[in-house]
Structure formats: C-alpha cells, structure tokens
Amino acid sequence: AKMSLMNPKVIKEKSNERTIDELAKVMLKHTMEEGIETVWDRFEMQQPQCRYCSDGVSCSRCAMGPCRIIPEHHRERGVCGADADLIVSRNLLDTLVTGAAAHSDHGRDIVETLYKTGTGEAQGYEITDVKKLEKIAAELGVETKGRKKEEIATDVGRQLLYEFGTFKNKVTFADRAPEQTKELWKAAGIVPRSVDREIVEAMHRVHMGVGANYANILLHGLRASLGDGWGGSMMGTEISDVLFGTPTINQSQVNLGVLKEDHVNISLHGHNPMLSEMIVRAADDPDMKDLAKKTGAKGINLVGLCCTGNELLMRKGVPMAGNHFNQELIIATGALEAMVIDYQCIFPSLPRTASCYHTKIISTSEKSKVVGSYYFDFHPENAYDTAKAIVKMAINNFPNRIPERVLIPGKPVDLMAGFSVEAIVEALGGTVKPLIDVIASGDVRGAVGIVGCNNPKVQHDYGHVTLAKELIKNDILCVETGCAAVACGKAGLLMPEAAFLAGPGLKGVCKKLGIPPVLHMGSCVDCSRILVLLAELAKALGVGIDQLPVAGAAPEWYSQKAVSIGSYFVASGVYTVLGVMPKIAGSDNVVKLLTSGLNGVVNASFAVEPDPVAAAELITKYIDGKRKALGI
Ligand code: XCC
Structure with missing residues (x-):
C-alpha cells in the first residue's frame, strides 16, 4: 500500500532534483511513496540552517558561552574576548583535526593488526605483500635480512605505532616528499612531529586562552593535516596493502x-x-x-x-x-x-x-x-x-x-578500478617517465585529484561527474578516491570506453594504454596514494610538488576528514577547489589567508566554486599557468 501523502508530481520532481544517479531516482521515488525518511528529507526539515553557525561565528566551547558574533548589533566579541577571526579559526582547526583523528585512528587500527599478525595474536590475517613490507622496513631502518616476515611485521608495526606518540618525533613517510616541498614545510614550521601529537596540540590550542592568533592556529592545522596525509592515512593505505595486497587493475560493477x-x-x-x-x-x-x-x-x-x-x-x-x-x-x-x-x-x-x-x-x-x-x-x-x-x-x-x-531498481554499470601507484607505474611500463613525457608534450595537460563525499547542498553526484567530464574534455587526467570515484563509476567514466568524452590528447593516451580517463585510486585514506604519485612525479622532474601542473577538488564534500585531506593537499603544494563553502565566511581574514595568503607559505591555496563547470575553468587556467612556469 502506498503510504505517502505527497503528490506524485512533487515526488517525481524531487527525485530528479535530488540526484543524477538513475537507480537512486527510482529508489527515492519509492522512499517518498512509502514515507521512508532519507538524508534529503532531513536536510529539508533543517531549513533554514543557522546563519551564524554557517559563517563559523558561533562558539560553544566553554561555559561562559554560547556566543555569536553579530557586528550589526555591536556584538564583536565572545564573552572571553575572542573576535570573529579567532572564533572562525578555532572552529576550523577543531573540524580539521576531527577529520585527521578519524583517518589516523583507522590507520592505527590497521598498524595494530599488522603488529598482532606478526606476534601471532591476530586471527585469520596474513602478510600478503612481503615486497611492500620489506620496502617499508627499509624506510624505517628495520632489519630484514634472514628474518621471517612475521618478525619484520612486528618491528614495522612497533616502529609505526611509535610515530603516533611523542617519543620518536618523526613521521617517516613524510620523507617521501621531494626536498623542495620539505624545505617549504621547514620554513613554515609545519613539519609534522607525530600523528597524535599534532591532533592533541590542536585541541589544546582551541581551549580558551591558548590560541589567540588566527594565522598561528591555521598554520598548526596544516601541520596536523600533514601528520594525517603523510602519517596516519599513509600508514592506513600502506599497511592495508601489506596485509591484504596492493591493488592491481581489475574490472567490476557498480550501483x-x-x-x-x-x-x-x-x-x-x-x-x-x-x-x-x-x-x-x-x-x-x-x-x-x-x-x-x-x-x-x-x-x-x-x-x-x-x-x-x-x-x-x-x-x-x-x-x-x-x-x-x-x-x-x-x-x-x-x-x-x-x-x-x-x-x-x-x-x-x-x-x-x-x-x-x-x-x-x-x-x-x-x-x-x-x-x-x-x-x-x-x-x-x-x-x-x-x-x-x-x-x-x-x-x-x-x-x-x-x-x-523487493525492488532492485536496474542493472549495474561496469567499471575498472585498482589504480594503486604501483599499478599505474606498471601500466606505464615500470617508471613514471611515460606520464611525464605525455604531460611535457601537452597530450595530457595535467592531472586533478577529485575526492570527497556527497552533500545534500549539491545534487547527488552532479558535482563529481560534471567536474570530471569538463576536465577530461580539456585533456586533464582525473584520479579519484572515495565517493567521488563511485559517482564517476556509476556514470560510466571509469571504463576505457569513456575516453570518447576526453580531449584528443588524453583520448589517445587512454587508447594506447587501455585505461579510463578517470582512474580509481581507492578509499579516502588512499588520498595518500595521490601524495605518493605526486612525490614520484616531482622527484623525477627535480621540482617541488607545488610546481607540478596538478590540482585537487572536493565538489561535494561534507566530512571533517575532507577538511583534513584538502588541507594536506594545499600544505603539500596542491591548489584545491572546494564545491561547498566551509564555515569561514564570518572572517574576512581567515578567508583571505586560505584563498591567497597561503600562497606565500606553501605556494598553494584553496578556492571555493560551487559550479563544477566554473571550477573546471579555474583549474584548467591554473594548470596552464603551472605549465608555462615549467616552460612546457
Ligand atoms: Fe565518507 Fe569515505 Fe566522504 Fe564518502 S568520501 S562520504 S568521508 S565514505 Ni571518503
């Protein structure tokens, strides 16, 4: 029996407005008819959302509050004396390290599993990629000669667990970044010291009466994000590969x-x-x-x-x-x-x-x-x-x-996945050189990492799919993770056949290699694979990551983890365009620092552009500028 009181015309309109995923449309119509509540309904019920919270100028951190900054009513400061810049930056740092903590705690769970697999305490796990385990052991200075893989795993696990705390004061995988990038981090004072320390210190800094300078607070945010990207998340990716195998190119189905x-x-x-x-x-x-x-x-x-x-x-x-x-x-x-x-x-x-x-x-x-x-x-x-x-x-x-x-709303779409850095290098014939050659020749103008979630503020999947289509049309290769990759998979962009949508240069490269114009590089912690790929490209060219013709984008992000990802992209030198405005509009100074001031610190910054077509234009222009600076 149909439960809904909603008019069928409204139901049809709403299902079309809410998503571009054809099978989701069928299901949305069904949920509305049956009276089953979804995220879109709850979003509607929450309207209008609080303007002060949206702008980041409300604060409820301490018991003197809650406070709001309302300049038109002469409320310029919270009870403690914090102004809009401070309230916005504290809120943003809190958001960022929540994300960094989520990724990194996941990374720790994986490392602990490796450790327990080594000691024999874990049940049912095996060490699958021994080559990768030995490579990581060499980076950590763990002896491998004549030792059993379980012994090496125990030591690698222990060494990585140390990097969460304050004892070691080093995040080893950050050494994988090119020298020029590491120099920028040193000059800015944002080299991550450990994974947990930066997160805990952030929570200290947002306590009343500690962090009082918005720029200082935000710089620490970059350091904490680097501890996630090059630390906690990279451990999550690398050690998952050791335990479960490094991905290789495969075919499957989606939706x-x-x-x-x-x-x-x-x-x-x-x-x-x-x-x-x-x-x-x-x-x-x-x-x-x-x-x-x-x-x-x-x-x-x-x-x-x-x-x-x-x-x-x-x-x-x-x-x-x-x-x-x-x-x-x-x-x-x-x-x-x-x-x-x-x-x-x-x-x-x-x-x-x-x-x-x-x-x-x-x-x-x-x-x-x-x-x-x-x-x-x-x-x-x-x-x-x-x-x-x-x-x-x-x-x-x-x-x-x-x-x-039972209502299974349609047939699945084919996709190709498994593009780990190792799989990409193998497809290229063993080195990144062929990729550099096609970038230098201009067949591929550059590359963009499209990452992140779904958010009811954006039509489901529209941001991801439109941005990817626009970029590949401009001969820009897309690499993707998370829900962005799944969105493009559902839209058919993860198949080699999608190359017909690409510009002539990228189309030729895809045909030659038999790869799609949009490459699925994994989960959100696997954004660390994008960092490793960028580091390899930059090192092969003898430049910093900030000099590469590349960019990042998060068209439909919602999660605190996405804030951390965007921040470690920017801190690593990658210009990053967001499709959803973070809660910072209440402070012109914070907006200025993030969208231009950071260029003077890490040679990269954020931009916000809700329209994916306009975002593609921004990114293409930026990539062309980087090409010119490299003289290609
Ligand atoms: Fe979550 Fe990772 Fe965002 Fe998707 S992309 S909504 S964080 S599942 Ni990770």
Missing part, C-alpha cells in the same frame, strides 16, 4: 543493481578493511556457502558501500553498491539481509530505516555502537570467528525477506 534477487545480500559499509576483508574470507567458507543454499538462496552476494567498499573493490573486485547517499536507498530495496558497519559516514538513523524492512544492521566497533543495531565485538584476536558469526546471522535472515517488497 544499486549489483544486488542479486536470488542471493543473500550483505553490504559492507564504513572504512576499515580489517573487518570487511575478514567478511570476504568468511563468506567464502564452504560451511557458509552450504548454509546459504539450505535457506534457499543461490549463494552469498557481498557488495560494498562508501570507503570500505572502495577498499574491497580495489583489492578484490567486490562490486560496489554505491556511495554515501546510496546507504539508505539500498535498504529500501528490501533485498538486503544485512548491512555490516564499522565506522565513519554511517547514518546513526540506519536502524530506523531498516526497521521498515527485514534488514539487520550489524555494528562491529566499540567506537561506533549504534542504537537499534546488532553488535558483535570485533577485534583482531577474534576476527575470523566473529566474521563467520556475522555472515551466519545474515544468511539466517534470508527467509525473512518479503518477496513482494
């Missing part, structure tokens, strides 16, 4: 159509592959396959969502159900037996959505217990057994599916 009507469908949602990889192994267990058949299903179908989905897609070719704003819609298909979550980007209201269906939400992290979910206490020590118990719960839920309520 809500990856669900299978006759299978037990399990979606893996969140970020950390230490859980999702183990579910993949458990679902392959013959006992589980037999059990699935006994319940009448043809098999078990694992699908990804958000970044843990990206991790599985990159390494295992596991099909991807969608990005951030597909998470409620997949439940509304009525075909999902379980959604297994770890942490980050998971709507706390998912159990409410699931209560309209048979779907079980299964939480697994003590950091992310969700009211209304089934909780499994997942740790490296009990990983395989717990993963099996989770898969079993999902299988046993298959008979509870109500066939009349």
Whole structure:
C-alpha cells in the first residue's frame, strides 16, 4: 500500500532534483511513496540552517558561552574576548583535526593488526605483500635480512605505532616528499612531529586562552593535516596493502543493481578493511556457502558501500553498491539481509530505516555502537570467528525477506578500478617517465585529484561527474578516491570506453594504454596514494610538488576528514577547489589567508566554486599557468 501523502508530481520532481544517479531516482521515488525518511528529507526539515553557525561565528566551547558574533548589533566579541577571526579559526582547526583523528585512528587500527599478525595474536590475517613490507622496513631502518616476515611485521608495526606518540618525533613517510616541498614545510614550521601529537596540540590550542592568533592556529592545522596525509592515512593505505595486497587493475560493477534477487545480500559499509576483508574470507567458507543454499538462496552476494567498499573493490573486485547517499536507498530495496558497519559516514538513523524492512544492521566497533543495531565485538584476536558469526546471522535472515517488497531498481554499470601507484607505474611500463613525457608534450595537460563525499547542498553526484567530464574534455587526467570515484563509476567514466568524452590528447593516451580517463585510486585514506604519485612525479622532474601542473577538488564534500585531506593537499603544494563553502565566511581574514595568503607559505591555496563547470575553468587556467612556469 502506498503510504505517502505527497503528490506524485512533487515526488517525481524531487527525485530528479535530488540526484543524477538513475537507480537512486527510482529508489527515492519509492522512499517518498512509502514515507521512508532519507538524508534529503532531513536536510529539508533543517531549513533554514543557522546563519551564524554557517559563517563559523558561533562558539560553544566553554561555559561562559554560547556566543555569536553579530557586528550589526555591536556584538564583536565572545564573552572571553575572542573576535570573529579567532572564533572562525578555532572552529576550523577543531573540524580539521576531527577529520585527521578519524583517518589516523583507522590507520592505527590497521598498524595494530599488522603488529598482532606478526606476534601471532591476530586471527585469520596474513602478510600478503612481503615486497611492500620489506620496502617499508627499509624506510624505517628495520632489519630484514634472514628474518621471517612475521618478525619484520612486528618491528614495522612497533616502529609505526611509535610515530603516533611523542617519543620518536618523526613521521617517516613524510620523507617521501621531494626536498623542495620539505624545505617549504621547514620554513613554515609545519613539519609534522607525530600523528597524535599534532591532533592533541590542536585541541589544546582551541581551549580558551591558548590560541589567540588566527594565522598561528591555521598554520598548526596544516601541520596536523600533514601528520594525517603523510602519517596516519599513509600508514592506513600502506599497511592495508601489506596485509591484504596492493591493488592491481581489475574490472567490476557498480550501483544499486549489483544486488542479486536470488542471493543473500550483505553490504559492507564504513572504512576499515580489517573487518570487511575478514567478511570476504568468511563468506567464502564452504560451511557458509552450504548454509546459504539450505535457506534457499543461490549463494552469498557481498557488495560494498562508501570507503570500505572502495577498499574491497580495489583489492578484490567486490562490486560496489554505491556511495554515501546510496546507504539508505539500498535498504529500501528490501533485498538486503544485512548491512555490516564499522565506522565513519554511517547514518546513526540506519536502524530506523531498516526497521521498515527485514534488514539487520550489524555494528562491529566499540567506537561506533549504534542504537537499534546488532553488535558483535570485533577485534583482531577474534576476527575470523566473529566474521563467520556475522555472515551466519545474515544468511539466517534470508527467509525473512518479503518477496513482494523487493525492488532492485536496474542493472549495474561496469567499471575498472585498482589504480594503486604501483599499478599505474606498471601500466606505464615500470617508471613514471611515460606520464611525464605525455604531460611535457601537452597530450595530457595535467592531472586533478577529485575526492570527497556527497552533500545534500549539491545534487547527488552532479558535482563529481560534471567536474570530471569538463576536465577530461580539456585533456586533464582525473584520479579519484572515495565517493567521488563511485559517482564517476556509476556514470560510466571509469571504463576505457569513456575516453570518447576526453580531449584528443588524453583520448589517445587512454587508447594506447587501455585505461579510463578517470582512474580509481581507492578509499579516502588512499588520498595518500595521490601524495605518493605526486612525490614520484616531482622527484623525477627535480621540482617541488607545488610546481607540478596538478590540482585537487572536493565538489561535494561534507566530512571533517575532507577538511583534513584538502588541507594536506594545499600544505603539500596542491591548489584545491572546494564545491561547498566551509564555515569561514564570518572572517574576512581567515578567508583571505586560505584563498591567497597561503600562497606565500606553501605556494598553494584553496578556492571555493560551487559550479563544477566554473571550477573546471579555474583549474584548467591554473594548470596552464603551472605549465608555462615549467616552460612546457
Ligand atoms: Fe565518507 Fe569515505 Fe566522504 Fe564518502 S568520501 S562520504 S568521508 S565514505 Ni571518503
């Protein structure tokens, strides 16, 4: 029965306005008809959003407040005396290090898993990429000769865990940056000393009566972001590669159509592959396959969502159900037996959505217990057994599916993924030189990293897909991570055939190498792969990262993690264009510093441009300027 009181015409209009994902449109229409609330409905209900908070000039950090800056009413300072510049910069630093902490705590969980795999405490994990483990060991000064991989892993794990604290005062992977870039960091005083220290110091600085100079506060933000990008996130990426394998180019499928009507469908949602990889192994267990058949299903179908989905897609070719704003819609298909979550980007209201269906939400992290979910206490020590118990719960839920309520809205789209730096270099024949040659010849004008999320302030996927299409048209290669990559996957841009949309130079290069014009480089922590690629290109050319004809973009970002990513891009010398305005408009000084002042510090800055077509123009002009400066 149709529950909705909404007019069918309004429903149709809204589904078209909210997303460009064709299958999401079908599901949105369905949710509106059934009266199931989604992120777009909640966004509408929150309108109008507070102007003071939007501009960053409200402060509720201490008990003398809350305060707001309202110049027209002569409220120029908070009770403590902080002006708009200080309030905005403190709020921004807080946002940035929340993101840095999220990435880096994920990185630590992975490093700890490696350590416990080495000592034999972890259950079911293996060291898969020994070559990478040995390379990292050499960087850390860990002896490898004549030693077992488990011994090396224990020492590598321990050395990296030291880099979270204050004992070592060094983030080793930051040494991978070119000398010129490191010189800029030294001159600005933003060389990261450790992962956690910069985050904790940021929280100290935002306490009343500590940080009082907006520029000083923001510079520390850059340092903390470098500790994330070249530290916590890079550890997350590199050690996940060691444990689960470095991605190689593969083909898979994407969108809500990856669900299978006759299978037990399990979606893996969140970020950390230490859980999702183990579910993949458990679902392959013959006992589980037999059990699935006994319940009448043809098999078990694992699908990804958000970044843990990206991790599985990159390494295992596991099909991807969608990005951030597909998470409620997949439940509304009525075909999902379980959604297994770890942490980050998971709507706390998912159990409410699931209560309209048979779907079980299964939480697994003590950091992310969700009211209304089934909780499994997942740790490296009990990983395989717990993963099996989770898969079993999902299988046993298959008979509870109500066939009349199943709506799988269409067919999946093919995509190519797995473009780790190693895979890219291999596709190029063993060095980055061919890439430098085509950039020098002008066939490829430059490269842009498009990253980040979905945000109801932007039509779902429109920002990512439009920006990528405009850039490739201008012969600019796109590399992507996170929900941006999934958006472009759904739009068909991650297939070599999409080269017909590219300019003549890029089209030729794609055809020759058999690659798409938009390369999927992984999850959000894998933005660190983009840093490594940039460092290799800059070193091969003998320049700093800031001199390369490259840029970054986050057209639909929402997360604090995206603020950290944008900041470490800029701090590493990459001009970065945001599609959603951060909460800084209340301070002209902060806006000026971030959009131009930083050019005098790290030779790069931020820009904000909500229109992706205009953003592509800005970026193309910037890249042409960099080409000219290099004399190419
Ligand atoms: Fe989350 Fe990583 Fe943003 Fe997507 S891109 S909404 S952070 S899942 Ni990472």
